[in-house]
Amino acid sequence: MGGLLCTSCTGNFEELNTDPTRLQDANPGTFLDPILYGMATTNWNKFNSHTFPLMQCKISMSNTSGVGWYYMSDAAGDGTWTTYYKWLNNIREMEDQAETLNEPNYKAIALTLKGWIYGLLADSFGDVPMTEACRGDEKIYTPKFDTQKEVYQAIINELDSANQLFVETSGLKYNTGGEMMYGTDNTLVSGKSAGILKWKKFCNSLRMRTLLRVLDVDGLNAKAELVKMISNPATYPVFQSNDDAAKVYITGVAPEEAPLTRPADYTSYICLSEFFINNLSALKIPAFLFLPRQQQTEL
Amino acid sequence: MQPYSSFIGNPFFILYESENPSEKHSVVSSASATLQLSHKLDFMIRSGIQLSADQREQHRPVSDVVYANGYFKKQNVFDYEMNHDALLTYHDSYSNGLHVNASVGGNMMKQYYDMLSASVTGLITPGVYKLANGVSDPQVKTTINNKQLNSLYFAANFAYKDKIFVDVTGRNDWSSTLPKENCSFFYPSVSSSFLINEMVKLPKQISLLKLRASWAQVGNDTDPYKTSAYYNTSDFAGSVEVASTLYNKNFKPEISTNYETGFDLRMFKNRIGLDFSFYYNRTKNQILDAPMDPTTGYTRATINSGNVRNRGYEVELNATPVLTKDFNWKTSLTWSRNENKILSLAEGADENQLISSIGSASLIGRVGGTSGDLWGYKLVRNEKGDVVIGANGLPERGEEIEYVGCVYPGWKAGFYNEFTYKNVKFSFLIDGQMGGKIYSQSHHKMTEQGKLKHTLNGRLPGTEYYIGADDSRLTSNPDLTQLGGLYMVAPGVVKNSDGGYSPNEKLITVESYYKEYYRIANVETNTFDASFLKLREVRLEYNLPKKILSRSPFTNASIAFYGRNLLCITDFPLFDPEAAALNGSSITPGIETGSLPSTRTLGVNINLSF
Numbered sequence: 051m052g053g054l055l056c057t058s059c060t061g062n063f064e065e066l067n068t069d070p071t072r073l074q075d076a077n078p079g080t081f082l083d084p085i086l087y088g089m090a091t092t093n094w095n096k097f098n099s100h101t102f103p104l105m106q107c108k109i110s111m112s113n114t115s116g117v118g119w120y121y122m123s124d125a126a127g128d129g130t131w132t133t134y135y136k137w138l139n140n141i142r143e144m145e146d147q148a149e150t151l152n153e154p155n156y157k158a159i160a161l162t163l164k165g166w167i168y169g170l171l172a173d174s175f176g177d178v179p180m181t182e183a184c185r186g187d188e189k190i191y192t193p194k195f196d197t198q199k200e201v202y203q204a205i206i207n208e209l210d211s212a213n214q215l216f217v218e219t220s221g222l223k224y225n226t227g228g229e230m231m232y233g234t235d236n237t238l239v240s241g242k243s244a245g246i247l248k249w250k251k252f253c254n255s256l257r258m259r260t261l262l263r264v265l266d267v268d269g270l271n272a273k274a275e276l277v278k279m280i281s282n283p284a285t286y287p288v289f290q291s292n293d294d295a296a297k298v299y300i301t302g303v304a305p306e307e308a309p310l311t312r313p314a315d316y317t318s319y320i321c322l323s324e325f326f327i328n329n330l331s332a333l334k335i336p337a338f339l340f341l342p343r344q345q346q347t348e349l
Numbered sequence: 350m351q352p353y354s355s356f357i358g359n360p361f362f363i364l365y366e367s368e369n370p371s372e373k374h375s376v377v378s379s380a381s382a383t384l385q386l387s388h389k390l391d392f393m394i395r396s397g398i399q400l401s402a403d404q405r406e407q408h409r410p411v412s413d414v415v416y417a418n419g420y421f422k423k424q425n426v427f428d429y430e431m432n433h434d435a436l437l438t439y440h441d442s443y444s445n446g447l448h449v450n451a452s453v454g455g456n457m458m459k460q461y462y463d464m465l466s467a468s469v470t471g472l473i474t475p476g477v478y479k480l481a482n483g484v485s486d487p488q489v490k491t492t493i494n495n496k497q498l499n500s501l502y503f504a505a506n507f508a509y510k511d512k513i514f515v516d517v518t519g520r521n522d523w524s525s526t527l528p529k530e531n532c533s534f535f536y537p538s539v540s541s542s543f544l545i546n547e548m549v550k551l552p553k554q555i556s557l558l559k560l561r562a563s564w565a566q567v568g569n570d571t572d573p574y575k576t577s578a579y580y581n582t583s584d585f586a587g588s589v590e591v592a593s594t595l596y597n598k599n600f601k602p603e604i605s606t607n608y609e610t611g612f613d614l615r616m617f618k619n620r621i622g623l624d625f626s627f628y629y630n631r632t633k634n635q636i637l638d639a640p641m642d643p644t645t646g647y648t649r650a651t652i653n654s655g656n657v658r659n660r661g662y663e664v665e666l667n668a669t670p671v672l673t674k675d676f677n678w679k680t681s682l683t684w685s686r687n688e689n690k691i692l693s694l695a696e697g698a699d700e701n702q703l704i705s706s707i708g709s710a711s712l713i714g715r716v717g718g719t720s721g722d723l724w725g726y727k728l729v730r731n732e733k734g735d736v737v738i739g740a741n742g743l744p745e746r747g748e749e750i751e752y753v754g755c756v757y758p759g760w761k762a763g764f765y766n767e768f769t770y771k772n773v774k775f776s777f778l779i780d781g782q783m784g785g786k787i788y789s790q791s792h793h794k795m796t797e798q799g800k801l802k803h804t805l806n807g808r809l810p811g812t813e814y815y816i817g818a819d820d821s822r823l824t825s826n827p828d829l830t831q832l833g834g835l836y837m838v839a840p841g842v843v844k845n846s847d848g849g850y851s852p853n854e855k856l857i858t859v860e861s862y863y864k865e866y867y868r869i870a871n872v873e874t875n876t877f878d879a880s881f882l883k884l885r886e887v888r889l890e891y892n893l894p895k896k897i898l899s900r901s902p903f904t905n906a907s908i909a910f911y912g913r914n915l916l917c918i919t920d921f922p923l924f925d926p927e928a929a930a931l932n933g934s935s936i937t938p939g940i941e942t943g944s945l946p947s948t949r950t951l952g953v954n955i956n957l958s959f
Contacts, residue, residue, distance in 0.1 A: 060525075060532055063497065063529070064529065066495045066573070067573055067574060068577070069573070069574045070493050070495075071491045071492060072574075072579040072580060073579065073580045073582070074580070076589050080580075080588050081588070081590070082588075083583070083585040083586075083588045084585055114743065114861060115743055119741065121746075124748055124749065131643060135644050135646060136593060136643065136646065136648070139591050139646030140590060142646065178644075183644045183645070184644070184645065185646070186641060186645030191641065191642065192642060193642075227587065303486075304469075304470035304486075304488060304584070306585075307470065311417065312414065313417050314414060318356070
């Protein structure tokens with residue numbers, strides 16, 4: 051009697067504890083747009099909070115302890131660190147799905163994006179976890195750090211594999227609306243996908259940039275690889291015009307909103323420097339939305 | 350944009366345009382039936398449902414501070430809780446003076462929550478709050494939560510000659526939110542009380558002496574869907590993101606064990622009473638979403654955490670100092686203290702376990718510390734305790750976060766008095782707490798914008814930091830604006846090249862001092878003592894005398910005027926220190942980030958019984 055009661059007690063628990071609104075299965079295409087938009091907005095925000103003031107273009111009016119006054123706190127890199135690994139986890143998921151479903155284009159894109167982000171991580175932080183990273187569901191809770199050189203070697207190798215995986219004669223079948231960077235969908239023009247070719251160019255240009263950074267490092271053989279790539283433009287196509295640029299285009303309307311939407315963030319306690327404005331007018335670059343007014347007080 | 354503050358919008362908009370209308374319909378109903386099977390045996394069954402449908406909207410006008418082009422959201426929430434229970438009760442009395450009341454029963458509880466919301470960013474026509482008026486496509490979010498808890502329990506009460514009382518209970522719960530192999534948990538309790546004055550001859554001044562002791566366990570489950578992996582729906586069409594909280598297939602239910610003992614002493618025919626309790630409580634396997642190293646790809650993981658102990662005592666002293674035919678005065682004083690300590694952290698956890706963090710303030714648990722230890726950046730000081738000022742004339746920033754204080758109070762007390770004269774009763778309740786620290790983000794924000802009185806120091810002549818226009822430090826430097834109240838010298842010391850310290854002398858603007866000293870990440874300067882004393886309630890009641898009542902259809906009639914939260918004396922700035930912060934769906938004590946103010950209530954109560 052007690053046993054019967056027990057089984058009826060938990061009878062439909064498994065069904066009850068399954069979320070009816072969230073997906074448990076996905077395909078590699080479903081990860082791509084959030085990764086592209088997420089990385090692009092994070093990097094723009096870092097430009098706005100670090101690069102712009104460091105280069106003495108944007109000046110904080112509220113205090114003299116910020117990045118623009120060369121005050122870098124220990125926590126300055128925290129946001130970058132956490133956000134990059136979050137998107138790397140999404141890329142790993144995309145790569146795993148691409149393997150299972152045998153989709154070489156998606157795998158190649160995943161390897162390209164991985165190479166890009168690990169390059170940024172290694173340049174910002176030096177030694178970073180790579181081989182054991184993003185494996186929390188395999189119970190690896192404290193991934194070991196790989197050396198900067200090992201990371202660079204892995205990037206150089208993976209970008210080469212990616213280049214060989216791209217299949218121009220098929221597009222991205224799970225992104226029928228076109229992904230956010232090159233608009234690649236599953237349509238073909240004269241039997242080829244224009245978007246996949248651009249991804250391939252992005253992959254190889256990125257590899258060249260990576261090799262250039264380690265030209266004189268022993269053991270990475272960068273110079274020879276670079277020569278090989280330059281002398282085989284058919285095998286290693288690279289960027290040829292601004293049309294190939296790796297840029298994420300946004301409409302400005304939700305969900306593709308600009309990284310900063312509050313008017314206060316453009317004007318509170320900040321002003322633009324003389325150096326920046328003078329350079330803009332010297333280069334004859336047209337004025338933008340928020341016209342800066344001359345500040346009266348000097349700091 | 351408001352000229353006096355870049356963060357606050359137009360007050361007219363805040364009051365009349367940025368509205369959050371909500372309409373809630375709820376139903377509470379239950380039905381029960383009791384069957385008397387024999388004169389000793391009863392059987393009761395009961396079913397009840399609480400159901401509500403809440404329709405909410407969020408309106409933000411064009412040129413709002415956050416949504417420059419306007420925003421509209423519509424959210425429908427439907428939820429219910431249904432309970433069915435059955436109870437079989439047996440009661441008997443025996444000739445030896447033993448009374449027994451025993452029952453056995455079960456309960457099935459089901460909770461369902463369904464939220465569907467749609468929002469548009471940007472309004473085509475200002476002032477029109479409809480989804481059709483959105484510039485963007487509607488962004489839809491949906492959440493459904495399902496939970497079921499089935500229980501079986503028994504309870505037995507034994508009373509022996511009205512001198513000794515013993516209660517025993519046992520309960521087993523099966524929860525749908527726990528992993529299958531751990532979904533069942535059992536928790537018993539035993540409690541007893543002894544009326545010593547009935548068992549032993551005590552001096553006649555003592556009217557009652559009762560001793561109590563109990564041991565009880567309470568089990569707890571958690572929120573649904575933590576046992577498997579899900580993708581989070583993204584705002585982008587046809588897209589998902591990997592969830593940032595790692596699921597756990599194997600976690601266990603939470604169990605709390607409580608020991609309690611105490612006594613109740615009343616003297617002089619209950620004119621004076623003293624009640625004392627001491628308790629000791631340990632919670633094991635608390636289920637929480639603890640932080641993980643971000644390089645694992647996840648920022649949190651659902652785990653069973655370590656062991657937390659709470660122990661404390663409560664004392665209540667009550668008396669009726671004046672008792673006459675027409676007038677009496679009753680008074681009661683209560684005092685309580687709780688000591689919280691973390692005995693161990695989750696297996697494999699760092700020595701610091703982040704419990705929660707909001708903005709720049711965090712609650713960090715360490716073995717030996719409390720679950721309310723507030724951590725954040727502090728000022729840098731030398732060995733003598735002087736604040737160290739940097740080369741730019743502003744206080745230096747600490748490299749790492751440090752322990753700032755404990756959010757839990759040292760003790761709490763209350764004082765209640767009731768005066769009755771014939772048919773009029775007047776009572777008041779004062780209570781308060783001593784100790785506890787709260788970080789105030791509002792204080793930081795208001796200080797940064799110079800809105801608080803303490804920022805007048807340096808701006809007004811006669812204040813300690815004030816430097817006038819005729820000061821030699823200004824007149825000797827023509828590059829500086831020659832105005833009083835603009836510059837000051839930050840109090841503190843600068844580090845010399847020889848490692849020693851000398852007083853700081855660098856001139857800085859008053860504005861930059863306050864912005865730096867009270868910057869958002871400095872938890873030390875923005876944290877205040879949460880001690881308070883409140884006039885919690887005052888009440889004046891008039892009961893209609895029997896002579897008038899006997900000629901009316903009523904058996905009882907009274908009218909009362911009352912006020913609650915009338916007065917609060919505290920050093921905590923801007924808000925009621927009993928403010929808490931909402932952190933997702935949990936309430937985090939000790940961190941205030943613009944909570945809603947608490948309310949003062951004034952009312953009238955009319956009571957009529959037929």
